Amino acid sequence: MKVGLVTYTPEKVEGFDLHVYYSKWADGQVFPAAKGMQNDVTVFCDAKAIREDPNIVAVSNSGPALRRNRKANLAFDFVCPTNPEYRAKVLDYIESLSKQNIMGVTLNLYHFPDEEFCVCPRCVELWKQSGLNWTQWRAQTITKFVQEAKARVKQTFAVEIYPDPVLAKERFGLDLNAIAEFVDYFHVPLSSRDYLTMYWVDMLARDFVASLKKPVVLELSAEMPTDEKIDALLKTVAYVSRHKLDAVLLLVHDSENAKQICRFAVQNSDFREWLEKYKFEEMSRIVDDWAKIY
Numbered sequence: 001m002k003v004g005l006v007t008y009t010p011e012k013v014e015g016f017d018l019h020v021y022y023s024k025w026a027d028g029q030v031f032p033a034a035k036g037m038q039n040d041v042t043v044f045c046d047a048k049a050i051r052e053d054p055n056i057v058a059v060s061n062s063g064p065a066l067r068r069n070r071k072a073n074l075a076f077d078f079v080c081p082t083n084p085e086y087r088a089k090v091l092d093y094i095e096s097l098s099k100q101n102i103m104g105v106t107l108n109l110y111h112f113p114d115e116e117f118c119v120c121p122r123c124v125e126l127w128k129q130s131g132l133n134w135t136q137w138r139a140q141t142i143t144k145f146v147q148e149a150k151a152r153v154k155q156t157f158a159v160e161i162y163p164d165p166v167l168a169k170e171r172f173g174l175d176l177n178a179i180a181e182f183v184d185y186f187h188v189p190l191s192s193r194d195y196l197t198m199y200w201v202d203m204l205a206r207d208f209v210a211s212l213k214k215p216v217v218l219e220l221s222a223e224m225p226t227d228e229k230i231d232a233l234l235k236t237v238a239y240v241s242r243h244k245l246d247a248v249l250l251l252v253h254d255s256e257n258a259k260q261i262c263r264f265a266v267q268n269s270d271f272r273e274w275l276e277k278y279k280f281e282e283m284s285r286i287v288d289d290w291a292k293i294y
């Protein structure tokens with residue numbers, strides 16, 4: 001199992017095999033390609049683009065796909081996924097990244113906001129023309145976008161997924177079997193403020209390894225302020241390392257945050273004895289590797 005980082009800064013950290021860099025954010029900020037890294041592109045969540053042209057927002061009968069619309073319970077503001085000008089803009093950006101010396105591109109938030117979106121006149125017209133039912137049409141729309149993005153990327157191509165193994169297709173238009181054809185791996189974020197309670201991480205890791213038809217990379221949050229929380233995070237990584245994951249990624253603020261996690265693991269003899277005692281061989285190897293550096 002590889003261990004990697006998800007970061008907001010384009011700096012590699014020793015002791016990690018895979019670096020994912022947020023090159024386009026949900027607030028609309030766009031950054032130059034991070035060389036040698038997997039560049040993560042937030043696709044249809046773009047608060048800045050919606051501020052500049054409110055007409056591009058996805059809509060439902062309960063209002064627009066905006067955080068301030070409390071009927072929708074959304075974490076981000078979503079652009080309508082069939083808006084041709086916006087799609088072209090994002091695809092051009094993906095192509096520009098691919099022309100750089102990067103490891104690859106990961107798509108993030110490239111789906112519908114939820115089941116009741118989008119009922120703008122263009123989407124309703126496209127749906128009627130398709131002859132498909134609502135779920136099928138929305139899934140086909142998203143799969144086609146993934147296919148178009150994939151055609152512009154020569155390097156490793158991956159997608160993040162909303163971590164719902166049951167209703168992803170009905171709610172977001174994510175047909176994970178169809179999307180699997182186009183991706184090298186699935187990146188599954190299981191974000192949390194802490195992993196003091198972690199059975200759900202283990203459960204979802206198993207579900208996705210068993211159900212997805214491509215390798216699975218799991219992301220856990222590592223911006224932990226206390227020793228107790230870092231300890232719980234590292235034990236969670238140890239437990240999930242027993243499943244057939246391609247990698248575990250740690251979401252950090254910056255490189256210092258990542259080194260802090262490594263040093264905590266290396267210097268914590270109780271934790272290392274616990275790994276030995278319960279035979280977490282893969283995690284022991286990772287911490288032994290960190291001990292050569294930190």
Ligand SMILES: [Zn+2]
Nearest residue numbers: 080118120123
């Ligand atoms: Zn629409």
